[in-house]
Amino acid sequence: MYASSNIARAGYQADQVAFVAALDRAHARSFHSYFTQYVLTDDETGYIAVDEGDYGALPKTMLDRVVDTVPTKLTDEF
Template identity: 45%
Template structure:
């Protein structure tokens, strides 16, 4: 079983807030990844031509982009 330290929790919450903020104005999904150096990071799927297998395996949460181009 893996436990989160206070540092990990802070990093996760920071990444979550960043991902939610970005998702509100993006067409692309926002992913929270487990990072060995920083704990957790948020990435915008639109910043990458493709996600590597390592990145995909590190995803712990995805927040869908909220901008819809269809009316």
């Protein structure tokens, strides 16, 4: 069972190395950002990590490509 329909569409051809690299990048960025990090499918590189703060609310075309999210580790509420 796949957790995402985007991964299911890619099937066995999914580039796991690119996915793990994008997920690692999203986790690393989450420690330095107040925004959620997203891992998206990408036709050229396989997967990419984007910061919600870079785009504001993600457009529908990007939301359809989300395969994983990493919440922020920063908070300004103490």
